[in-house]
Structure formats: structure tokens, C-alpha cells
Amino acid sequence: MLENKNPERTSLEKLGEFGLIKHLTKNFATHHKSTIKGVGDDAAVLDFKDKKAVISTDLLIEGVHFDLSYMPLKHLGYKSVIVNLSDIYAMNAIATQITVSLAVSNRFPLEALEEFYEGVALACKIYNVDLVGGDTTSSTTGMLISVTAIGEAKEADIVYRTSAQPNDLLVVSGDLGGAYLGLQVLEREKEVFKVDPNNQPDLSLYSYLVERQLKPEARKDIVELLEKLNVHPTSMIDISDGLSSEILHLCEQSNVGCNLYEDKIPLDPTVISTCEEFKMDSTMVALSGGEDYELLFTIDQKEFPKIKGNPNLTVMGHMTDKNEGAHLISRNSSKIPITAQGWNSLT
Amino acid sequence: MLENKNPERTSLEKLGEFGLIKHLTKNFATHHKSTIKGVGDDAAVLDFKDKKAVISTDLLIEGVHFDLSYMPLKHLGYKSVIVNLSDIYAMNAIATQITVSLAVSNRFPLEALEEFYEGVALACKIYNVDLVGGDTTSSTTGMLISVTAIGEAKEADIVYRTSAQPNDLLVVSGDLGGAYLGLQVLEREKEVFKVDPNNQPDLSLYSYLVERQLKPEARKDIVELLEKLNVHPTSMIDISDGLSSEILHLCEQSNVGCNLYEDKIPLDPTVISTCEEFKMDSTMVALSGGEDYELLFTIDQKEFPKIKGNPNLTVMGHMTDKNEGAHLISRNSSKIPITAQGWNSLT
Numbered sequence: 001m002l003e004n005k006n007p008e009r010t011s012l013e014k015l016g017e018f019g020l021i022k023h024l025t026k027n028f029a030t031h032h033k034s035t036i037k038g039v040g041d042d043a044a045v046l047d048f049k050d051k052k053a054v055i056s057t058d059l060l061i062e063g064v065h066f067d068l069s070y071m072p073l074k075h076l077g078y079k080s081v082i083v084n085l086s087d088i089y090a091m092n093a094i095a096t097q098i099t100v101s102l103a104v105s106n107r108f109p110l111e112a113l114e115e116f117y118e119g120v121a122l123a124c125k126i127y128n129v130d131l132v133g134g135d136t137t138s139s140t141t142g143m144l145i146s147v148t149a150i151g152e153a154k155e156a157d158i159v160y161r162t163s164a165q166p167n168d169l170l171v172v173s174g175d176l177g178g179a180y181l182g183l184q185v186l187e188r189e190k191e192v193f194k195v196d197p198n199n200q201p202d203l204s205l206y207s208y209l210v211e212r213q214l215k216p217e218a219r220k221d222i223v224e225l226l227e228k229l230n231v232h233p234t235s236m237i238d239i240s241d242g243l244s245s246e247i248l249h250l251c252e253q254s255n256v257g258c259n260l261y262e263d264k265i266p267l268d269p270t271v272i273s274t275c276e277e278f279k280m281d282s283t284m285v286a287l288s289g290g291e292d293y294e295l296l297f298t299i300d301q302k303e304f305p306k307i308k309g310n311p312n313l314t315v316m317g318h319m320t321d322k323n324e325g326a327h328l329i330s331r332n333s334s335k336i337p338i339t340a341q342g343w344n345s346l347t
Numbered sequence: 348m349l350e351n352k353n354p355e356r357t358s359l360e361k362l363g364e365f366g367l368i369k370h371l372t373k374n375f376a377t378h379h380k381s382t383i384k385g386v387g388d389d390a391a392v393l394d395f396k397d398k399k400a401v402i403s404t405d406l407l408i409e410g411v412h413f414d415l416s417y418m419p420l421k422h423l424g425y426k427s428v429i430v431n432l433s434d435i436y437a438m439n440a441i442a443t444q445i446t447v448s449l450a451v452s453n454r455f456p457l458e459a460l461e462e463f464y465e466g467v468a469l470a471c472k473i474y475n476v477d478l479v480g481g482d483t484t485s486s487t488t489g490m491l492i493s494v495t496a497i498g499e500a501k502e503a504d505i506v507y508r509t510s511a512q513p514n515d516l517l518v519v520s521g522d523l524g525g526a527y528l529g530l531q532v533l534e535r536e537k538e539v540f541k542v543d544p545n546n547q548p549d550l551s552l553y554s555y556l557v558e559r560q561l562k563p564e565a566r567k568d569i570v571e572l573l574e575k576l577n578v579h580p581t582s583m584i585d586i587s588d589g590l591s592s593e594i595l596h597l598c599e600q601s602n603v604g605c606n607l608y609e610d611k612i613p614l615d616p617t618v619i620s621t622c623e624e625f626k627m628d629s630t631m632v633a634l635s636g637g638e639d640y641e642l643l644f645t646i647d648q649k650e651f652p653k654i655k656g657n658p659n660l661t662v663m664g665h666m667t668d669k670n671e672g673a674h675l676i677s678r679n680s681s682k683i684p685i686t687a688q689g690w691n692s693l694t
Contacts, residue, residue, distance in 0.1 A: 036399060040600070041508050042437035042585060043403035043498070048395055052383060056390035057446045057480055057495055063487040064450075090389035099404045101493060103411075133404055139491075140410040146448060146493035148404055151390070161388050238389060253387070 009109035012138075020136050023110075024117045030130040032096045034152060037132075044132035046097060051152040056087035062142035070186045073112055075214045076145075077119025083240065084149035085127055086218040086293040090238035091160075093153035094223065097132045098124070101146040103139035127220055157232070159297070164235035164254035168298040170317040171233075171307065173222045175266040176243055177282060180289025181274045182206065182213030208270045216293045222312065223295075229306045233297035242290040245340045247326060250298065250319075257320035260338065262330045266314040287328070287338070356456035359485075367483050370457070371464045377477040379443045381499060384479075391479035393444060393497065399505060401498040403434035409489035417533045420459055422561045423492075424466025430587065431496035432474055433565040433640040437585035438507075440500035441570065444479045445471070448493040450486035474567055504579070506644065511582035511601035515645040517664040518580075518654065520569045522613040523590055524629060527636025528621045529553065529560030555617045563640045569659065570642075576653045580644035589637040592687045595673060597645065597666075604667035607685065609677045613661040634675070634685070 012020060021039070030038045037045040046053070060066060060080055068076070081098060088095040100120055104113065124131055129149070189201040203210050219238075226233065235254050237246045243265070251258050265286050275282040298319055299307070307313050317329070326338040359367060368386070377385045384392040393400070407413060407427055415423070428445055435442040447467055451460065460483075471478055476496070536548040550557050566585075573580065582601050584593045590612070598605050612633050622629040645666055646654070654660050664676070673685040 036502075037507065042434040042583075043401045043440070043496075045438070045505055046400040046402060047502075048400060050396075053393040053395060053400055054390045055393060055444075055446065055480060055495070055497065057448055057482055057493070059448045059450050059482045059484050059491075059493060061450050061484060061486050061491075064485055087389040091392070093390070097402075099402065099495065101404055101406045103406050103408050103491065133402060135404055135406045137406050137408060138411055139408050141488050144406075144408075144450065144486075144491060146404070146406060148402070148446065148495045149390075150402065155383075155394075158392055160384065236389075 009111060012106065012108065012110055021134070024113060024136070025131060028121065028124065028131045030132065031128065032130050034096055035130045035132055038130055039133055044097070044099070046132070046150065048152050052155050052158060054088055054091045054093040054151040054153060054158070055148065056084055057146065057148040058084050060145040062144060068143070069190055071214060073115040074119040077116040078123045079214070079216060080145045080147050081120055081123035082216050082218045082293065084147040085129065085220070086238040086240065088149050088151035089219055089223045090236050090295060091151065091153065092157050092223055092226065092233065092236060093151035095127060095129050095149055095151040095220070097130045097150040099133035099148045100131060101135040103137045103144045105139050105141055108143065127218065159233045159236040161235050161237050161250055161253040164250055164256050164298040164319050166256055166319050166321050168234050168300055168319045169304060169315050170258060170260065170298055170319060171313050171315050172266065172294055172296050173219050173312055174292070174294040175268045175271065176239065176286035176292050176294065177271045177289045178209050178212035178268055179216060179291035180285055181271055181278070182209035182211070184278055185209055185274070186213065206270065206274065208268060209274060213291065216291065218293055219295045225312060231299055231303050231306050233299050236295060236297035239292045239294045239296055240290060242288040243296070244287040244338045246296050247338055248340050250296070251326045255322050257322050257324040258317060258326040259320055260317040260328050262328055264314060264316040356458060359453065359455065359457055371460055371483070372478060375468060375471065375478045377479065378475065379477050381443050382477045382479055385477055386480055391444065391446070393479070395499050398499040399502050401435055401438045401440040401500060401505070402495065403431055404493065404495040405431050407492040409491060415490070416537055418561060420462040421466040424463040425470045426561070426563060427492045427494050428467055428470035429563050429565045429640065431494040432476065432567070433585040433587065435496050435498035436566055436570045437583050437642060438498065438500065439504050439570055439573065439580065439583060440498035442474060442476045442496050442498040442567070444477045444497040446480035446495045447478060448482040450484045450491045452486050452488055455490065474565065506580045506583040508582050508584050508597055508600040511597050511603050511645040511666050513603055513666050513668050514648060515581050515666045516648055516651060516662050517605060517607065517645055517666060518660050518662050519613065519641055519643050520566050520659055521639070521641040522615045522618065523586065523633035523639050523641065524618045524636045525556050525559035525615055526563060526638035527632055528618055528625070529556035529558070531625055532556055532621070533560060553617065553621065555615060556621060560638065563638065565640055566642045572659060578646055578650050578653050580646055583642060583644035586639045586641045586643050587637060589635040590643070591634040591685045593643050594685055595687050597643070598673045602669050604669050604671040605664060605673040605685070606667055607664040607675050609675055611661060611663040
């Protein structure tokens, strides 16, 4: 569908493993002072001086996390980096390095991997991170990607999931539900394509949603904004599995409850109109959709004036005592317990 | 064959992703001062103070890197950690933390993953490393493992691949070829088992070789020994792909040549006798077998007295000017160019 059918195909066997790594990483320069040695030895060497190192890792599996029939490989490379950087920003840290490991079956020609690494390179450039290592190997079926992201922060700046307090405000960046709806649109077009391969889909109405799914961004800008506003969140997490699941993580790990106001959940107009078209409940989509890669955090009420009216941030509720539980306060003021419904509950 | 057929099987769906991670990592305490935050947040937080951080990552794929028909899951967990720690030791650094990510299909019950993590825990205990993160997800087929190992070292202690000099001595720890022959023994028994499933293999003759394959160790002791002997290698690499391939890496990256003496290559007596049985050339097995996880390094000739007679270390040759090339000096004194023949060339 959106796949780039490259007419030139170079078999991976021609290069061998060492030739492949060298070839794919040859245009990656390193920029951070903390990168002492990048790709090319048994390990990378990094220097964090008086800062703390922050490390996170994620696996992405073909057929589970992505579908190459509508995910262009360049976007996949980009997104693989983004989902990991998002975890670093969720610690209120700045990402500095990544390692990218890739296993692919023989059906992938060299040109496909080059496209993937173009996306990796673009993410490295935009987010200013150095590629410092990785592994390339064959797989028996399909493609799988493992990325480890490394960041740095002063100890006092790091924000954990464990320190939200009752009465803290619950804040989210951006808007929610778009990535999940983007996936629904792409899945629908894939079914249409199966029936009529000549059908050219018009996705212009859904471009925001499709972009949220295929080319998400991580909220480095929010970490920088919080520093500029001199706001120090009391807890923070990124929204990868859906709002409800992440709220429950904050509540459980901080030992607090939460009241989330349905009418405060930020939704893009396209999310609302597409939910109507798909006959889905937009609140459910925001709560359970996942893959939004927005930052969810809590702040002391005293900090509210600093963020008031900021178009990037929305106060959606407040934390409570643990024994009050975690609830959604619906538009008609009924109190509904929040349950952990991830991605799977809607598919 | 050696697989533990556990009669209790708990389906992974029962636990869900968060329950699974929590369950599998609940017995992992952290011990290093540098581990500020381990499993349980968006990222781990580490503090290397005035030391440098060293980071390496590897993928292991079922059907490519391991065969569960003779690899017990506990050993697989152990080996997955070891192969990564080996890269850290090859920098002359001490491993301090790991992250372990796992993708498995539904055919694996919870008890299988518990066995895998028992092996991870054992490696963490023996090598004194903290498990600080990871990811657990489903795969469409088989099992795949991604480990990132993190270590620390003073800047002056770190040894790269790039600084070997002509006339430096070429030294290796332990002995070579065992892991590859262990694999040959296991593959042969697997074929026998296919024909006669009631046949109980007697592997006692090959126990050293099978252990080198199924439960390899990483040479942390060599890093500690070098420090004790006050020997600072001029270059170092670990032997994962075979001696010839690693020698060529050192030569290329250090811009030198090498003379390797065939009669100096350390071989265990079992390697020699099993090579005779399998009608294989033991030098070829040592050069190309791989998976030995020994350390290959170069030292200035002046340091020779410090390592002379040490049973853990063998001088196998010396580095030369680049234009002399890399050669094996055979037992009959002929000079054979060393070519990069990895694992695949022998299978």
C-alpha cells in the first residue's frame, strides 16, 4: 500500500555481518561529548561525569508491533527510536545515545535496511542522539528490532513514578487517541486494498491520525518546556499503553488514588469526528488506545500558575488518597473505576 | 532431549505483560552502588561518578543462535547474559548492570520463562551484575532475547581494538574450539534421537565440550588477573566468532599485521581427541569455530615476564607491520594468510 517498492535489491549474504554493520552505520557521526567511543568495538564507552545515566530498552516485533504492509521502513526506523526516547523523556532526562539491533530474514534486501537506517538517522538528527552500537543478525521469520536508549540528567531533576502526592494535579501533554485511530484507518484501508488492489486510498481526511501512528514524535520539547517554566513534576510516565493503564501505574507506584475528569481529556477534532465515523467512544479510545507517546505527569497545585493556559499541557484531574481509588468522573458526574485496559481490549 | 518437561504449565495470557515482568523480576535485588533505580520505571537510573560507562548489546534468536531441543532454558538464560558480559570484559571493564528483553510465542508457559530467568539470576549472582530493566512481549514464532550489558572502568584502564603495535605479543585466555565441538556433539545426538527417541546419549566423554557450548563462562577473572599482574593490554577483543575473525579485527582496526603460530594455539585434550573422531582439523576448529568467549589481547613485549608461565594465558604469536599481512605459521613453517571464516564456513 504505502510500501516503497525499490527496484534495486542487494542480497544481504553479499555483505556478511561485519560488512553490513559497517555499511549501515558509516554515515552516523557522534556529536555528544559524553560519547567517547561509538560503533566499532566490543562496547561503546560513555562519560556522564557528574550526571546520572538513564537507560531504557524496547523490543518491536513484526506482526505484533508493526505491519510492513502499511509501515514504510523509514518510518519504522524513526518510530523504533522515538518509542525508546519517550521513556527517557518520561524520566525528565535528555536522551544522548541509542543502540539499535536488528534481526531480519533473507527476504529483506540491503536497500530495505538502508531505508530503515535512514529513519534511524533522521530521528538521531532531530532528537540529537548518537548511535553508539547494536547488533545485526538473521532471523528465521520476519523483522525484529531492539533499541536501547541512554540519557543523562542531574540527580535532582529525575522524575520517578513513585512520588505523586494526594491533591497533585494530573497533567498530560498534547492530545490522546490519535495513534490508535490512525491504526484503525490503516487497517480498514488494508482490507479495502485486499479486495481491490487498484483502489488508491484517500487518507487526507485522516492525515493527523495516520501520522500519529506511522511517524510519532517523542516529547523532548516538554522536558525542555518544564525546565524553562521551572516546573518539577512529582511523578511522570509516558503514554505507550493508554491513559488508563499509565494512570494506574502512577497510582499504584505512588500509593495514591486519582480523579480523572472525562470532559478534560484532550482530544483532537479529527479524533472526535473519526470516532463518530467508526462508532467508537472517544473517551474509551483515549483511555485504552495507547501509542500516543505523550507525557503524563503530576505537579503540586502551587505550580499550576506556571502551566496555566499553556497550549501544550492539559490538567485532566487530580490525585487523591489511595483509599479513594482511581476513577473517571464522567460528563454526567458519575464515578467509574478506571481499569487497566490496554491495547488488546479494543482490538 | 535434555529439555525439562515441566508438567505444570501456566498460560502467559493469565498474567498479562505487567504481571509477567513483575513476576519474573521479583527476586532480583540490586547490589551495585551505581544502580540508583532498577526495574520498575520508564528507565533505569545509574551513577558512574568519575568512571566511564561501557555499553554493549546482542540479539539471540531461536533457530539461529540456539536450539531449544538441546538447550535447557536455564542454561539459555545464563548464556544470554554471559555472551554480553564477555563484551564488557573485552573492554577491560567490569560489568555492573544488564537489561534483558524477551519475546516469546504462546507455546511457552510461564514455567519456561521462570527457568530462563533462573539462569539469568544465576549469571547475575556469579558475575555480580544487577538486572535493571527489560521488555517482555509476544512473538509470532519462537523465542528471541535481547540483552544490553553495562559496565564501568576508569578511562585509563579501557582497552580498545585500535591500539595494538607491531612486535606486541598476541595472547589468549583459556583454550579454543571447545564450544564449536560441543555443538557438533549435540547436533549428532539430536540426529540419533530423531531416529531412536528412547536412546539415552552418553555425553560423559564430551562433558567439557558440551559445557563450553551450553554453559560458557565469561572471563571476568582475566580482567581481574590483568589488574593484579599490572598488565595493560594494548588491544583486546573477545572471541565470539572464531580466532581468525577476531585477529583480523585487531589487525584491521589497529593497522598492523600478525604472525600466529599454529603450534601455540591452546587446545584442550578433549578438543584434539574429538576432532580426530569427527575427522576435523583442530586448527580450523580453533580458527573458525567461535563462541569460545575467551579474551584475545596484545601486550607490549616488556610485559611478557609478568604473564610468563601463567596457566590462564597463552602467547600465540606477535603483531607485525601492516604490510606483512596476517598469517598463520603452520607446524611445517609454511605461511598461510588468515581469512575471515566465521561460524558459517564450517557448518
